[in-house]
Amino acid sequence: MIELNNIEKYHPAKGIKHYVLRHVSASIASGEFVSVMGPSGAGKSTLLNILGMLEEPTYGTYHFMGEDITSMNERKRIELYRNHIGFVFQAYHLIDEMTVQENIEAPLIYKKIVASERKSRVADLLDRFNMVAKKDLFPSQLSGGQQQLVGIARALVAEPSLILADEPTGNLQSAQAAEIMSLFRKLNREEGITIVQVTHSEKNAQYGNRILTIEDGVVRTDTPVAGQL
Amino acid sequence: MFRLNFRIAVRNLLKNKAYAAINIAGLSLGLTAFILLLLYMNHERSYDEWSPGLENVYQVRERHDFSSPDNQERWQDFVDSRAAALLGSKVPSITYATRVDNNWDNEASSVRPERGEPQLVKGLLDADENFFRVFPYVFVWGDPVSALKKPGTVVLKQATALRLFGTDRVLGKTVRLFRWRTDPGQALTVTGVIKEPKGPQSLAMSGILRTGNRDKDPDRPAASTYCAVYVRTRPAADTSALAKTVSRVYLEHRKWLFAARKISWKAYRAKGNYAGMKLLPLKQVHANPPFGENWLEKLKPLLVISVFLFLISVINFVNLATAQSVQRAKEVGVKKVLGVYRRQLVLQFLLEAGLQAFLALFVCIALVELLLPAFNAHFGVSLTFWHHPDIASLCLQLLLAFVLVSLLAGLYPALVLANYDPVRVLKGSYEHGLKGLRLRNALVIFQFVISVSFIIAMGVMQMQMNFMTHRNLGFEKAHLINLRTNYSEDFAERLRRIPGVESVSTTTQVLGNTFNVPEEITYKGRKINLSTVTVSMDALSALKVRAVSGRLFSPNFKQDTINSVVINEQAAKLIGPNPVGQAYDVLSEKEKNTFRIIGVIADYHYDGFDKPVLPTVYKVTALGGTSSTNNLLLRIAAGNQQAVLARVAAEWKRMYPDFPVRYFPVADAFEQVMQADIRLKNLTAVFSVLSVVLSLLGLFALSTFTARRRTREIAVRKVLGATDLQIVSMLNRSFVVLIIAANLVAWPVAYLLMARWLSGYAYRIDVPLFPFAAATVLSVLVCLLTVSIQAGRAAQADPVKALKYE
Known part of the structure; x- marks a missing residue:
């Protein structure tokens, strides 16, 4: 599904190239659940942003579902967002002025899906996540874990094939974090959604089936998870 | 999607109520000024549109140099009455031409209905038989063809008929018309009543008379009478051909007249004179007054002021929206990741600006309704909003204004917002508040440049007003009454007998009604141009002007009725030192008159302070010709002025029962002269207060956002030991x-x-320093005050809270 070939990313700072990523090559197959780990500033988030087409690599090629992303125009990229990729953020990033229901519905509106289908899909997700009672609340009225559930519901509603999650449990207590992680695993196993998450936590990484470790912009290790939780 | 965006916009407004209120209040103030002006301009542009038949009506303009305020050649509406017959007969495409009185100073005549008291009616114009063939007025009673068939007839506007008779069914009734105090009067039969047309008219009148005076042109070529002439052409006449024909016919006529008077046309042209005649479409008459500024030029200062006010409010909007954009950054980031096009985001934020502009429009319409009465009173117009005659085009203009406001105010913030980079926003680094900081600063500076300039202008104007109101006019304006009539010795004598009347005199030069006759004198071989004013013996002493040297006129000196003159200081400057006792000559073709100067008086003001006092000669004698105008000056003893005036009016009524008395205190004339300036000053005051308030509101909101954006910085500084005061500063x-x-x-x-x-x-002050210094101090002080309110709150906030979430 994802082919990274010799990706480099640097920020020019006062004439010196400040490397974030160096010679990163990796391939992620459909249906994998990959955790990207590494110390702060190693380039994990940048890698995720590149995967999510939010940032462009300085060098190297990136093929997503067989298509070369680096030579793609904005319109095409937006089509990809809409149809194949869902994002989950550490700080949830729900839109404060929208209710739970509206937040989940938003991606469908931009996909120009008709109202009746939007309603049924949102209702379905609310039901699955046990949030029907909270559908008319605003994000500020929810707990962190609940907000993240909404965030995941929003990512799922467009039925993506890939979910990119940047420290999805970073702001959560461990009980809530475990809940989110098992949800991810369930999605991965039962619906075959490919998941790439960035995490600090060794424990959370165990929910996936492969761990990429990045240090100083270089992929150090690439190991499968032995005894998956 | 529209519905969702709309909901987001409404929720955002509700969340930031103060911000929304400032934006909407600001925009609606700016819009109100704009729309009031729009209404006024619509009104001014709608002159003479009351009938489609007016398309073929033209006013005749003749180019000549008399009766112009500056003695320059101008295209005047004061034309030789022969033009009507000439154009009517010689120009084939002109079907009718009519002669009408000019209505310059809106002089009132006295009209006495069959039964009842005489009333003063303004705008009764004498015309010839063709008037209603040219002007398609709608008759309520009577008909346009026969109404003015015979001399001695009058057609009244409905309102005039109601005023005189209490009803408009007045056909066949007679009125007597008196043009002046001693006029024996003329009986006129009412032969028609016309409807008041919709919309303003350049030919302002209350009724059309046919006395017979306008029917004929003088027989002698050397004599001319002057009046206004209007013509009607065939529909769809070729205008350029028409103009050529009119010009040719006129020149032929002028040459014929010159030949008849045995004057050389060539010599006349050689002197640089230029004769011409043209037709001005009636619709353009109002915008092209023969002299002076047209309405658009008069409106310019106001237009500029309101555009600035409007800009200030738009700037507020832009500033606040960009400053506030920090709050919306996350929304933009998330939406971009969800796959929203930039274009859609721009549209969304434009929609939000539009929503606020729309609310502002409603507030503005309410404000306009509220302000219209005052506005109408101020400008002497009767504008309406809801009952606007052309409500459709007004709505279109409003719509355009709305779109303009939305785009001006919304486009830049929308672009800024839509350009946010999702990666940086979603990482949580919201330091994007710095984006557009330079522009925001520039806009704040611009806003305050306008506000400070307004404050300074207001100060300077106020000081000039003070200077003018407290300036010594050179004469005593209190207890001086001007009766609007000419001087006659026996009536003056009767008035003098009334106790409390100190003096009765006349002059052609007094505040409120001035008429100077230019004259060239020869003094010791030098030619000097002066104005001549004819006065009665005690006029100068009645004005209580101050003699600088020599003496004023006095009945004790026989010589004063023969060739004595008094000059003012300006004239003395031209004549030379020690003029008293000197003599000068006035040469005319036939004779030489010698005048002796007996005194010099201090200059006194007889016009606005915008006009200098001219070098003037005052004379009592009839030598060299006299001039007169309707000024009968009464000096009344202090105290009980009303009782004395009542007796004057009673005496008048006994003598002249057919003509109501008219008078005004000269002090009022002074107020009137100042009126235009006071208006402009008051307007500037209102606008400067508004602009300052708006700018401060903007500053207040901006400082709120700044304080919010720097919450963490403030917290860190406090933890490091900064005092509240340090943070505020x-x-x-x-x-x-x-x-x-x-x-x-x-x-x-x-x-x-x-x-x-x-x-x-x-007469003016030098540009004073004080308003400049005051404006600076004031603006800095209110800025400190405004910002400190928010800064104080930010400084007192608990730093722990701000630092908890990292």
């Missing part, structure tokens, strides 16, 4: 720098503007 610093920069720009701008404004006055 830190937040103030950046704003005060802006205000000072604005002052630096405003000073020269205001100086130039005010120097130019003052140069319009012949």
Whole structure:
């Protein structure tokens, strides 16, 4: 599904190239659940942003579902967002002025899906996540874990094939974090959604089936998870 | 999607109520000024549109140099009455031409209905038989063809008929018309009543008479009478061919007249004279007055002021929206990741600006309704909003204004917001508040340049007003009454007998009604141009003007009725030192008159302060011709002025029962002269207060956002040991720098503007320093105050809370 070939990313700072990523090559197959780990500033988030087409690599090629992303125009990229990729953020990033229901519905509106289908899909997700009672609340009225559930519901509603999650449990207590992680695993196993998450936590990484470790912009290790939780 | 965006916009407004209120209030104020002006301009543009038949009506303009205020050649509406017959007969495409009185000073005549008291009616114009063939007025009673068939007839407007008779069924009734005090009067039969047309008219009249005086042109070629002439052409006449024919016919006529008078046409042309005649479509008459500025030019200062006010409110909007954009950054980031196009985001934020502009429009319409009565009173118009005659085009204009406001105010913030980089926003680094900081600063400076300039202008104007109202006019304006009639010795004598009347005199030069006759004198071989004013013996002493040297006129000196003159200081300057006792000559073709100067008086003001006092000669004698105008000056003893005036009026009524008395205190004339200036000053005051308030509101909101954006910085500084005061002054610093920069720009701008404004006055103050200093101090102080409110709150906030979430 994802082919990274010799990706480099640097920020020019006062004439010196400040490397974030160096010679990163990796391939992620459909249906994998990959955790990207590494110390702060190693380039994990940048890698995720590149995967999510939010940032462009300085060098190297990136093929997503067989298509070369680096030579793609904005319109095409937006089509990809809409149809194949869902994002989950550490700080949830729900839109404060929208209710739970509206937040989940938003991606469908931009996909120009008709109202009746939007309603049924949102209702379905609310039901699955046990949030029907909270559908008319605003994000500020929810707990962190609940907000993240909404965030995941929003990512799922467009039925993506890939979910990119940047420290999805970073702001959560461990009980809530475990809940989110098992949800991810369930999605991965039962619906075959490919998941790439960035995490600090060794424990959370165990929910996936492969761990990429990045240090100083270089992929150090690439190991499968032995005894998956 | 529209519905969702709309909901987001509404929720955002509700969340930031203060911000929304400031934006909407600001925009609606700016819009109100704009729309009031729009209404006024619509009104001015709608002159003479009351009938489609007016398309073929033209006013005749003749180019000549008399009766113009500056003795220059101008295209005047005061034309030789022969033009009507000439154009009517010689120009084939002209079907009818009519002669009408000019209605310059809106002089009132006295009209006495069959039963009842005489009433003063303004705008009764004498015309010839063709008037209603040219002007398609709608008759309520009577008909346009026969109404003016015979001399001695009158057609009244409905309102005039109601005023005189109490009903408009007045056909066949007679009125007597008196043009002046001693006029024996003329009986006129009412032969028609016309409807008041919709919309303003350049030919303002209350009724059309046919006395017979306008029917004929003088027989002798050397004599001419002057009046206004209007013509009607065939529909769809070729205008350029028409213009050529009119010009040719007129020149032939002038040459024929010259030949008949045995004057050389060539010599006349050689002197640089230029004769011409043209037709001006009636629709353009109002916008092209023969002299002076047209309405658009008069409106310009107001237009500029309201555009500035409008800009200030738009700037507020832009500033607040960009400053507030920090709050919306996350929404933009998330939406971009969800796959929203930039274009859609721009549209969304434009929609939000549009929503606020729409609310502002409603507030503005309410404000306009509220302000219209005052506005109408101020400008002497009767504008309406809901009952606007052309409501459809007004709505279209409003719609355009709305779109303009939305785009001006919304486009830049929308672009800024839509350009946010999702990666950086979603990482949580919201330091994007810095984006557009330079522009925001520039806009704040611009706003305050306008506000400070307004304050300075207001100050300078106030000082000039004080200067003018407290200036010594050179004569005593209190207890001086001007009866609007000419001087006659026996009536004056009767008035003098009334106790409390100190003197009765006449002059052609007094505040409120001045008429100077230019004259060239020869003094010791030098030619000097002066104005001549004919006065009665005690006029100068009645005005209580001050003699600088020599004496004023006195009945004790026989010589004063023969060839004595008094001059003013301006004239003395031209004549030379020690003029008293000197003699000068006035040469005419036939004779030489010698006058002796008996005194010099201090200049006194007889006109606005924008006009200088002219070098003037005052004389009592009839030598060299006299002039007169309707000024009968009464000096009344102090105290009980009303009782004395009542007796004067009673005496008048006994003598002249057919003509109501008219008088005004000269002090009122002074008020009137000042009126235009006072208006402009009051308007500037209102606008400067508004602009300052708006700018401060903007500053207040901006400082709120700044304080919010720097919450963490403030918290860190507090933890490091900064006092509240230090933090307040830190937040103030950046704003005060802006205000000072604005002052630096405003000073020269205001100086130039005010120097130019003052140069319009012949009597003026130097541009004073005080308003400049005051404006600077004031603007810095209110800025400190405004910012400190928010800064104080930010400084007192608990730093722990701000630092908890990282």
